[in-house]
Amino acid sequence: MPAVSEILSNHFTNLPKESLLNAEQAAQKYVPNTLGESFLLSAAISLTTHEDIRQLIELAITHGFILQPVSSGNNWGYGSIAHSDEREVVLLDLANMNQITPISKELGLISVQPGVTQQQLYDYLKDNDWPYMTPVTGAGPSCSILANALERGYGITPHTDHFAAVNKITAIIPNPEFWENSAKTCLYESGVGTLDLSNEKVVDHSFKWGLGAYIDGLFTQSSMAxxxxxxxxxxxxxxxFTSFYIKINDAEKLDATVRFIRDTLRDFEGIIGSINLMDKRRLLAMVAENPNGNGSHSVMTDEQIAELAKKNDVSEWMIAGSIYGQKGVVKAVKSLIRKRAGFANQTIWSDGLLIKLGKLVSNLFPFGFLKAAKEQLKALDEGIDIMLGKPQQVALPLAYWRNPRVQPDKSRIMNPATDACGLLWYAPLIPMNEEKIREFVAFIRKTTPKYKIEPLITFTNLKHDCIDSTIPIIFDLHNPEARQNAYDCLNELYEEGRKRGYVPYRMNVTQQREVLSADVMHWQIVKSIKAVFDPNNIIAPGRYNP
Ligand SMILES: Cc1cc2nc3c(=O)[nH]c(=O)nc-3n(C[C@H](O)[C@H](O)[C@H](O)COP(=O)(O)OP(=O)(O)OC[C@H]3O[C@@H](n4cnc5c(N)ncnc54)[C@H](O)[C@@H]3O)c2cc1C
Known part of the structure; x- marks a missing residue:
């Protein structure tokens, strides 16, 4: 039997040479990941048309190999390639399938293909005078808009929940039986889309739920198509628009901080997007260098933290959020927030005098503590850009905190996977109440240092009643002890967290395989549905499918 790469090259004779990689080339380009996992690929292929993808599916069914689709392949901390069975795997790279189709400029509806990155969409909107924001994330300019929505990722612009903003999905269903029966097309569209006989077919683009059973959601955190x-x-x-950064120096004020966030989001829904709350260590990891050196496998001491916090003027907790709306509304809400934030030590406004003066002074005298201030202002500026939908790499240096080989450098496109950063995310949903959040903070601070992992805490409030925490477990990927500690740490957080009611909204590919139980009804139904969409089980079989 010919090798898989030979089957592909015999079939796709018109593809450019660089679109078809053999096993070795594919491993080099696609396997590096922040989890420290190894994956076997037999080949990789980059396709751009529906018809080519359909033919690839036919080949996979005929020859019994698996397809692993990726869009930008930057699922850092979670993994882009899922674990699979004993069959050979072909990576399907969709990065070059990157058309942007305007649906309605007036309504702000736009269609993107898998390869469209945050930067590409941002440039398109800017070049074509679309007065809209790109739904950016902390992962930055090189990441796919579509894949992040399929992962049900979130950001901090007003449309925080990225899948919630997806109105229409087109997908190739890997079951040829449907192709025969449904007007000879392999493309899925919703019940509304199929009824619309107009040329423009607009309504399906503006209505999320279609008609009858809602199917589109099945394409997220799954491998149905x-x-x-x-x-x-x-x-x-x-x-x-204005952003606010609220500094809280007193650790005892966490309860008041949580109440502030909850009430603000409830009272100003639609005006304030989401709110981030970060602790001191997390802030330091963004603005300071690791005092132990990036090669060390140890946490910062209290003395080091105190010294760094003083030098960088970092508070115990910091709230970050933005007000969006008509000028009058922003002004009114700003004054209410200012009053409500009375319990805190300082509120910095992006349009305020403090930032303007700070920039002036630190630009004129960029040394000593003003140098630290300048760095901080730069980070604040980039944070503000993100809240306005401009992709930035401001969050990425975090992934390099324990990487002794490569320095983060925002002047180039950073890639924590190819730069061999070690990162796993623990991303649990937390019940929104003061006591639980206090308990969670103590839980993280007690657990991660046992494994020599820095406890870096961020809470993102998606709604007044829904809070997700992202804990980056950062380690030196080339240090076997550190890697083992990182996995053990994540495991304890996951298992002990569940007992306290903290449950991840998203998991890395190894956890998906190891901790999800095939016995529960939810996953049994997923398996049955998967068998309908993909009876040969050829699309990323191990992805969210225990
Ligand atoms: C410092 C840092 C900050 C981060 N901040 C955020 C953040 O703010 N929000 C957030 O959500 N994430 C964040 N991330 C995590 C992650 O990097 C992003 O979510 C990233 O956008 C996901 O990778 P991707 O878009 O390249 O997806 P890919 O790796 O291309 O795809 C992800 C998965 O989706 C499936 N898939 C992709 N495309 C298709 C397709 N066309 N059809 C079917 N299945 C497909 C694949 O099987 C793959 O497993 C962050 C990471 C780091 C290191």
Whole structure:
């Protein structure tokens, strides 16, 4: 039997040479990941048309190999390639399938293919005068808009929940039986899309739920199909905008901080996007260098933290959020927030005098503590860009905190996977109440140091009643002890966390295989549905499918 790469090259004779990689080339390009996992690939292929993908599916069924689709392949901390069975795996790279199709500029509806990155969409909107924001994430400019929505990722612009903003999905269903029966097309569209006989077919792009059973959601955190296009509803650039950074120096004020966030999000829904709350260590990991050196496998001491916090003027907790709306509304909400934040030590406004003066002074005298201030202002500026939908790499240096080989450098496109950063995310949902959050903070601070992992805490409030925490477990990927500690740490957080009611909203590919139980009804139903969409089980069989 010919090798898989030979089958592909015999079939796709018109592809450019660089679109088809053999096992060795594929391993070099696609396997590096922040989890320290190894994956076997037999080949990789880059395709750009629906018809080529359909033919690839046919080949996979005939020859019994697996397809692992990726869009930008940057699922850092979670893994882009899922574990699979004993069959050979072909990586399907969709990065070059990157068309952007305007649906309605007036309504802010736009369709993107898998390869469209945050930067590409941002440039398109800017070049074509679309007054809308790109749904960016902390992962930055090189990441796919579509894949992040399929992962049900979130950001901090007003359309925080990225899948919630997806109105329409087009996908190739890997079951040829459907192709025969449904007007000879392999492309799925919703019940509304199939009824619409107009040329423009607009309504399906603006209505998420279709008609009858809602199917589109099955394409997220799953492997039912290959998604080729999504239409997203963009958030309009507001007439008025300001970001706030609220510093809280007293650790005892965590309860008041949580109440502030909950009430603010409830009272100003639609005006304030989401709110981030970060602890001192997390802030330091963003703005300072690791005092132990990036090669060390040890946590910062209290003395080191105190010294760094003083030098960088970092508080115990910091709240970050933005107000979007008409100028008058922003002004009114700003004054209410200022009053409500009275319990805190300082509130910095992006349009305030403090930032303007700070920039002036630190630009004029960029040394000593002003140098640290300048770095911080730069980070604040980039944070503000993110809240306005401009992709930035401001969050990425975090992944390099324990990487002794490569320094983070925002002047180039950073890639924590190819730079061999070690990172696993623990991303649990937490019940929104003061006591639980206090308990969670103590739990993280007690657990991660046992494994020599720095406890870096961020809470993102997606709604007033829904809070997700992202704990980056950062380790030196080339240190076997550190890697083992990182996995053990994640395991304890996951298992002990479940007992306290903290449950991940997203998991890395190894956890998906190891901790999810095939016995529970939820996953049994997923398996049955998967068998309908993909009866030969050829699309990433191990992805969220225990
Ligand atoms: C410092 C840092 C900050 C981060 N901040 C955020 C953040 O703010 N929010 C957030 O959500 N994430 C964040 N991440 C995590 C992650 O890097 C992003 O979510 C990233 O966008 C996901 O990778 P990707 O878009 O390249 O997806 P890919 O790796 O391309 O795909 C992810 C998965 O989706 C499936 N898939 C992809 N495309 C298709 C398709 N067309 N059809 C079918 N299945 C497909 C694949 O099987 C794959 O397993 C962060 C990571 C780091 C290191």
């Amino acid at each position: 290959i998604v080729t296009d999504i239409t997203i509803r963009l958030a309009e650039k507001p007439e008025g």
